[in-house]
Amino acid sequence: xxxxxxxxxxxxxxxxxxxxxxxxxxxxxxxxxxxxxxxxxxxxxxxxxxxxxxxxxxxxxxxxxxxxxxxxxxxxxxxxxxxxxxxxxxxxxxxxxxxxxxxxxxxxxxxxxxxxxxxxxxxxxxxxxxxxxxxxxxxxxxxxxxxxxxxxxxxxxxxxxxxxxxxxxxxxxxxxxxxxxxxxxxxxxxxxxxxxxxxxxxxxxxxxxxxxxxxxxxxxxxxxxxxxxxxxxxxxxxxxxxxxxxxxxxxxxxxxxxxxxxxxxxxxxxxxxxxxxxxxxxxxxxxxxxxxxxxxxxxxxxxxxxxxxxxxxxxxxxxxxxxxxxxxxxxxxxxxxxxxxxxxxxxxxxxxxxxxxxxxxxxxxxxxxxxxxxxxxxxxxxxxxxxxxxxxxxx
Amino acid sequence: xxxxxxxxxxxxxxxxxxxxxxxxxxxxxxxxxxxxxxxxxxxxxxxxxxxxxxxxxxxxxxxxxxxxxxxxxxxxxxxxxxxxxxxxxxxxxxxxxxxxxxxxxxxxxxxxxxxxxxxxxxxxxxxxxxxxxxxxxxxxxxxxxxxxxxxxxxxxxxxxxxxxxxxxxxxxxxxxxxxxxxxxxxxxxxxxxxxxxxxxxxxxxxxxxxxxxxxxxxxxxxxxxxxxxxxxxxxxxxxxxxxxxxxxxxxxxxxxxxxxxxxxxxxxxxxxxxxxxxxxxxxxxxxxxxxxxxxxxxxxxxxxxxxxxxxxxxxxxxxxxxxxxxxxxxxxxxxxxxxxxxxxxxxxxxxx
Numbered sequence: 001x002x003x004x005x006x007x008x009x010x011x012x013x014x015x016x017x018x019x020x021x022x023x024x025x026x027x028x029x030x031x032x033x034x035x036x037x038x039x040x041x042x043x044x045x046x047x048x049x050x051x052x053x054x055x056x057x058x059x060x061x062x063x064x065x066x067x068x069x070x071x072x073x074x075x076x077x078x079x080x081x082x083x084x085x086x087x088x089x090x091x092x093x094x095x096x097x098x099x100x101x102x103x104x105x106x107x108x109x110x111x112x113x114x115x116x117x118x119x120x121x122x123x124x125x126x127x128x129x130x131x132x133x134x135x136x137x138x139x140x141x142x143x144x145x146x147x148x149x150x151x152x153x154x155x156x157x158x159x160x161x162x163x164x165x166x167x168x169x170x171x172x173x174x175x176x177x178x179x180x181x182x183x184x185x186x187x188x189x190x191x192x193x194x195x196x197x198x199x200x201x202x203x204x205x206x207x208x209x210x211x212x213x214x215x216x217x218x219x220x221x222x223x224x225x226x227x228x229x230x231x232x233x234x235x236x237x238x239x240x241x242x243x244x245x246x247x248x249x250x251x252x253x254x255x256x257x258x259x260x261x262x263x264x265x266x267x268x269x270x271x272x273x274x275x276x277x278x279x280x281x282x283x284x285x286x287x288x289x290x291x292x293x294x295x296x297x298x299x300x301x302x303x304x305x306x307x308x309x310x311x312x313x314x315x316x317x318x319x320x321x322x323x324x325x326x327x328x329x330x331x332x333x334x335x336x337x338x339x340x341x342x343x344x345x346x347x348x349x350x351x352x353x354x355x356x357x358x359x360x361x362x363x364x365x366x367x368x369x370x371x372x373x374x375x376x377x378x379x380x381x382x383x384x385x386x387x388x389x390x391x392x393x394x395x
Numbered sequence: 396x397x398x399x400x401x402x403x404x405x406x407x408x409x410x411x412x413x414x415x416x417x418x419x420x421x422x423x424x425x426x427x428x429x430x431x432x433x434x435x436x437x438x439x440x441x442x443x444x445x446x447x448x449x450x451x452x453x454x455x456x457x458x459x460x461x462x463x464x465x466x467x468x469x470x471x472x473x474x475x476x477x478x479x480x481x482x483x484x485x486x487x488x489x490x491x492x493x494x495x496x497x498x499x500x501x502x503x504x505x506x507x508x509x510x511x512x513x514x515x516x517x518x519x520x521x522x523x524x525x526x527x528x529x530x531x532x533x534x535x536x537x538x539x540x541x542x543x544x545x546x547x548x549x550x551x552x553x554x555x556x557x558x559x560x561x562x563x564x565x566x567x568x569x570x571x572x573x574x575x576x577x578x579x580x581x582x583x584x585x586x587x588x589x590x591x592x593x594x595x596x597x598x599x600x601x602x603x604x605x606x607x608x609x610x611x612x613x614x615x616x617x618x619x620x621x622x623x624x625x626x627x628x629x630x631x632x633x634x635x636x637x638x639x640x641x642x643x644x645x646x647x648x649x650x651x652x653x654x655x656x657x658x659x660x661x662x663x664x665x666x667x668x669x670x671x672x673x674x675x676x677x678x679x680x681x682x683x684x685x686x687x688x689x690x691x692x693x694x695x696x697x698x699x700x701x702x703x704x705x706x707x708x709x710x711x712x713x714x715x716x717x718x719x720x721x722x723x724x725x726x727x728x729x730x731x732x733x734x735x736x737x738x739x740x741x742x743x744x745x746x747x
Contacts, residue, residue: 291473294440297460298467299487300538306461309486313477 031373034146034366040139043084044071051136060132065115068135072103088138090145091155095134098123146367171351171368178348179375181265182330186277188270189326190319193277197318200278201285212282219275227336230268234259234340260342268336273329277322284318320387328376348372406432408598410446414576415590416541419568421577423585424595425621430578433595434544437576439463450542466535466543466573470550472527474519480506480530481515487538505537506530508567525556532564536571545577549584561587582622586610594618614654616742619666626667626711632659632741639682640741646706650682651741662744667734669700672713674721676733684733687711692724699724703732 041048046067054060075081081103089096105122112118119126137143137155148154152169153161163169200211218226233239241255250256258264288311296306334349341347348368355365407429414420422430435441437448439460448455455463474483484502493501506512509529519527528548535543545564549557565588568575579585585592586606593603594617601615613619616627630644632653640653642665651665676684687703698714699721705711713732715721724730 289471289473291469291471292475294438294460295467295469295473295475296486297440298438298465299490299534300461300464301486301490302461305490309490310475314475 030362030366031370032366033362034364034370035144036142037146037363038141040083040087041141043075043080044068044135044139047071048136048139051132054132054136056129056133056136059116059127059129062114062116064132065119065126069106069115069119072099073106076100076103084135084139087145088134090149091134091138092130094125095131095138098125098131102126143363146363147371149364150367150371171348174346174348174351175368175371175375178331178372181262181269181347182327182333185266185269185273185330186323186327188266189274189277190323192270193274193281193322194315194319196274197278197281197285200282201288215275215278218271219279223272223335224339226272227268227339230264230271230340231259234264234267259340260345262341262345264340264342265337265345265347268340269330269333272336273326276325276329280321280325281315281318284315284321288314316387320383324380324383327379331372331376405598407436407443410598410600412593412600412603414542414574417572417574419565419575419577419588419590421579421585421589421592422595423579423582423592423621426580428595429598430580430595431546434546434576434578437542438465438467438544464538464540466538466540468528468531468535468543468545468548470547472519472524472531474527474531474534476519478519479515480511480517480519480522483519483530484515484534484537487534491538501537505533508536508570509533509563524552525560528552528560529563532567536567536573540573542574542576545575547579548577549581550579557584564588586622594621596621613666613740613742616664616666616745619664619740619742624669624712626669627742628665628667628705628708628711629744630663630665630741632657632661632663635659639736642741644706645708647685649739650736651739652737653741657741657743663741664744665739665741667739669712669714670698671734671738672715673733674713674715674724675731681733682736683739684731686729687732689724689726689728689730691726705732 044067047064050064050067051060054064072081075084081099085096085099088099102119102122106118109118109122112121116127125131137145145155148161150171152164152172154164155161196211196215200208200215203211231238235241236255236257236259238259240258241250244250245252245255258267292310292314293303293306296310297303301309332349333347334353337345337347338350338353341350349372352365352368352372355361355368410429410433412433422433424430432441436443439455439458439462442456450463475486478486481502484505485498488498488501502515503512506514509532511526511529511533514522514526514530519530522530528551532545532548535545548564549560552560561584564575564577577585577588586609589606591603591605592609594601594609594615596617601621602609602613602618604612609618609622613622613625619625620627628644628649630642630649632640633643633648634641635653635658638653640651640657642649642651642663644665649665657663673681678684685705687705690702690704690709692702693700696717698716701713701715701724702709703711703713715724
């Protein structure tokens with residue numbers, strides 16, 4: 001390798017290492033939790049070793065019964081039993097009580113010659129192949145169960161996969177809502193941002209700088225500050241409601257609910273993300289020569305024809321860049337919906353945060369994140385196909 | 396008509412200009428002289444502050460640019476980058492609601508007029524500057540306007556291409572018989588192309604005439620200075636008689652053509668073309684004869700460019716044909732120069 005290449009490689013290597021350690025590795029390890037988990041497996045490791053060689057047709061060998069009879073009581077003593085029983089119960093109800101009861105009664109039951117018979121005495125379900133299939137799948141290291149849960153699907157006892165009943169679906173409606181909100185916010189940002197960008201691009205230099213500053217100052221302000229400012233404005237006792245009541249448009253008991261719901265999420269997110277639309281649009285518009293519109297007028301096009309056929313098509317790269325930025329930021333938005341969304345204005349990111357911080361179900365959080373990531377990648381590819389990323393201009 | 400942007404400084408002042416149908420008129424002037432503003436007002440992109448513009452006796456005041464039906468060619472082409480060449484040409488026809496087959500034949504026709512047939516599918520950025528300007532010209536002509544405005548269309552091109560396109564534009568003008576108003580700051584371009592040239596200075600027309608007349612008979616010292624080369628000598632008119640006047644200059648007196656509005660006692664600039672100066676004329680052949688000192692000689696092949704000192708005026712230039720005897724001039728030589736009274740014009744005084 002030529003010397004110069006070695007030097008340049010050495011120069012970028014620290015950067016690669018930094019990105020790898022601080023970004024790629026944590027991301028990969030978290031995402032891997034969505035399908036690979038040893039937490040439950042480690043409750044009954046010996047049983048799982050025996051079951052690994054089992055064909056799943058007939059009852060497992062005596063060794064499996066012996067192993068589980070040993071491991072369940074010790075798991076109970078370690079307080080790790082609930083992991084297994086909970087997971088198994090999610091697959092089939094009744095498993096929790098079976099496992100808990102067995103763990104309690106094994107030491108107290110008289111040994112009947114074989115562990116198979118002993119366990120069958122505690123509960124006849126142990127003589128059922130189905131019980132073992134559930135235990136094996138509940139404790140498996142590789143599992144799709146987080147994905148199933150995240151997609152509101154459930155595995156039937158017979159192994160087939162079905163959608164959950166309508167009223168039990170949680171994540172898919174939330175994912176759809178997130179996509180819908182992101183698309184709507186993108187559209188709103190476009191509708192509001194396009195005229196603003198045009199105004200700035202066409203203004204004389206002095207006014208242009210002032211207008212740009214008005215866009216940039218909020219952009220530089222903390223996200224938290226901007227979001228809480230909306231709380232001050234929109235809440236029941238907030239500025240807007242007070243104003244409308246004072247003017248007599250509203251009575252005290254008919255104050256508008258503009259925050260802690262979807263409206264709040266929409267308003268605050270659109271405001272916060274607006275600069276990401278305005279700035280790329282502005283930079284593209286600045287690069288369009290003024291005489292383009294003059295040329296189109298001289299050729300007989302009305303101002304509207306000139307805008308639609310000459311100006312607008314030339315701003316498409318900016319629209320593409322702005323829309324992609326806003327959409328991708330919106331789809332993972334967390335703080336703003338958490339602060340102003342109430343319960344109806346929450347998005348998928350809030351649910352992921354809940355599973356990471358509160359329920360500690362990292363596997364599910366990882367599965368939800370992966371699904372979100374895939375959704376973004378699919379939309380990006382679609383977008384690339386339609387608009388062409390190389391035509392995009394970020395400014 | 397007149398135009399001001401800020402209400403204080405007039406960009407164009409008291410302009411009164413008539414363009415003949417089918418004429419090639421050039422607005423010539425240094426940058427900032429108001430020629431482009433005039434063109435923009437004619438196109439309808441700007442409105443005159445005072446006055447009126449009439450096309451075929453109809454006032455176009457208040458008629459928007461897109462309703463005037465005037466073709467415009469811009470300096471930097473202003474082709475639409477997102478449309479192909481064909482799309483650019485077909486655009487003015489589409490907005491006029493022309494049907495597709497008719498559009499296609501018109502586009503073909505316009506492209507062949509500028510010798511760009513076969514380029515329909517190309518995008519403008521895939522073309523060279525000269526090709527882009529050909530397309531821009533075709534686009535300004537494709538909807539058959541009677542009047543085409545060109546705003547320094549060749550300004551961004553190199554010299555060779557510029558000459559080629561000057562010729563092309565001339566040819567197109569002759570073939571189509573359209574009226575062209577052309578803006579340039581290149582006097583050579585104006586001389587080569589135009590039927591008439593209007594020389595602009597500071598928002599006013601100094602002189603409007605055919606290229607020959609502008610060169611031979613400038614009526615203003617600005618024109619004398621701007622078109623071609625002239626020796627301008629300061630002086631004061633002492634005597635006027637039948638179109639000829641005597642001008643007192645530093646160290647002598649000259650006899651010059653008199654243009655009417657100057658009276659004895661007025662200050663004047665006397666303009667003498669360098670190529671009209673004779674070396675060692677026959678005594679008495681010319682009204683003006685002086686002894687001058689050679690300052691330096693530049694050999695330019697077919698002619699010699701000689702700088703003389705004529706009564707303290709050290710920038711007096713003569714272009715002498717390269718013939719026998721002229722080669723022997725050396726700096727420091729004192730020689731006799733002469734020129735005719737009619738080759739020497741007493742113009743308005745301007746401090747240079």
